[in-house]
Amino acid sequence: MRPLTTSAAVADAVVDYLVIGGGVVGLAVGRRLAQRGGSTLVVEKNRRFGMETSSRNSEVIHAGIHYPRESLRTRLCIEGRERLYAYCQQQGVAHRRVGKWVVAQGDAQVARLDALLAHCGAVGVAAELIGGARVRREEPLVRADAALVSPTTGIIDSHALMAALLRDLTDAGGDFACCARVVGMQKRDAAGLYRAEVATGDAAAPVMGVRAPVVVNAAGLWADRVAAMLVPGAFRLHFARGRYYVLAPGAPRLRVRRLVYPVPAGAHAESLGTHLTLDLAGNIRFGPDVEWTDANDDYAPGPAPPPIARAARAIAAYLPAVRPEHLVLGDIGIRPKLQRPAGPFCDFAVRDEAPAGMPGFINLVGIESPGLTASLAIAAMVDQILHG
Incomplete structure (x- = not known):
């Protein structure tokens, strides 16, 4: 993990995939896209990965029994649970099916x-x-x-899981930048690239531009604010x-x-x-x-x-x-x-913004529990949206 490297003399960075948010979902998405072979950058505003929702939870691998039958939460939880158990077994991530x-x-x-x-x-x-x-x-x-x-309910070392996802991301040629907060977004230009303005903390170049044809918003607690940079009023957390x-x-x-x-x-x-x-x-x-x-x-x-x-x-x-x-x-x-206090159930939002005129911009909003369990399935769904 390192801060985003900047220089006042360096032009905007250009990557194939920009993932905003370095929690478990952002790391899972970044890993999946990097393994496709394209250049991938995951940016995280904190000094290390997973410092917010991903590390402040019950560390439970959920079975998928508490959500509506046809909901994304149910489908992605059940699929993600099986993917996660298999991944933990392959990668040696500590976990146990305690029931x-x-x-x-x-x-x-x-x-x-x-x-x-x-x-x-x-x-x-x-x-x-x-x-x-x-x-x-x-x-x-x-x-x-x-x-x-x-x-089929279990428990997991969430930090070890995120460390394994990060290792896979970098082994596949992807990059992870910490202390990199997205403060603005611009719509696709004539070359088909979005431009993210990233605060770096570097006095010489406090804001760096990152251009990409694909941007995935996995910003967790901040996802509605990131979404609003391109789709104002789309979500409220x-x-x-x-x-x-x-x-x-x-x-x-x-x-x-x-x-x-x-x-x-x-x-x-x-x-x-x-x-x-x-x-x-x-x-x-x-x-x-x-x-x-x-x-x-x-x-x-x-x-x-x-x-x-x-x-x-x-x-x-x-x-x-x-x-x-x-x-x-x-x-x-x-x-x-996304569910308001005393309000009706709200599902995960995994939304392709192509209908709003922004192909390649994917919003992941309201990814609360069982987001950790569903993370690998969410990554597969993003891949499916982008590549069919």
């Missing part, structure tokens, strides 16, 4: 589990329903009258700030062998609830919760204490051993959502 339980308490929640099981069958994802006796036998700390078992909680030093050691999720509040809810995840070392983490915000870059804990008591109540519904004094604040992440 997931979605747990229910009471008749109303069990009925929602029945509906979720039927949905799994409709989309072709393996799942089964188990009763409370088996829950207590296999996970004594978990309280549930029933659980939906998702055996909403930002869901989410806190994660970990066990405090001295808290009782909890032994849970799989991921545990509460039943979502409703079909296609804006959150999957404050769930229990594991890292590859077996450490437990809870979250994220949801706090809507206008800021897409505020990771500070804030002056007020975090709502640990509220989180503990949500967790205790399925893990009664947890008390507020057992939890401390961990990471904070922000999800870029």
Whole structure:
């Protein structure tokens, strides 16, 4: 990783593919396009790859069971899950299929589990329903009258995944430039090239031009702003700030062998609830919760204490051993959502802007969960749009 090399005397750089955003999706897209043989440049405004949504998430390989049947999220999650497991196996990226339980308490929640099981069958994802006796036998700390078992859910080292994608990108001749923020875009010129104005941090040449016939906007939390440089008003992102909680030093050691999720509040809810995840070392983490915000870059804990008591109540519904004094604040992440607060479900936007008169400009907007799982499938879809 290096800053974009600049010189006041050097003309605009010209590449075949410009990818804006160095998170997991941008790296997956850049890798795919570089392996086609064309010159590829991935630019990232931060000092290294994946410093925003891609590294501030649950690191879960999702099965694809929580999204509408015909949605891009479902299709790309299911396809991406299989691509990702195969890629991790080939590249030695640390991961594990630990499985997931979605747990229910009471008749109303069990009925929602029945509906979720039927949905799994409709989309072709393996799942089964188990009763409370088996829950207590296999996970004594978990309280549930029933659980939906998702055996294809897993966990992954997201940093190792991005490092492998970056290695593939550069091995294929592609370039990655950090500290390179796109501040403006110009439409295609007579030669069919878009021009991106890239802030470099270099006093001698603070803005460098990069020209390309293909531009892929994978800017994550900033994707609506990048899109607006060429297609004003096309998208508006909403930002869901989410806190994660970990066990405090001295808290009782909890032994849970799989991921545990509460039943979502409703079909296609804006959150999957404050769930229990594991890292590859077996450490437990809870979250994220949801706090809507206008800021897409505020990771500070804030002056007020975090709502640990509220989180503990949500967790205790399925893990009664947890008390507020057992939890401390961990990471904070922000999800870029096209879905507005309390609004209807919004799908991933993977949009070719050719109908708007901009062929070769691809917008990837609202790529929140399960974007990490879907990343390789999203890259394949972009390739298909561009090359058929």
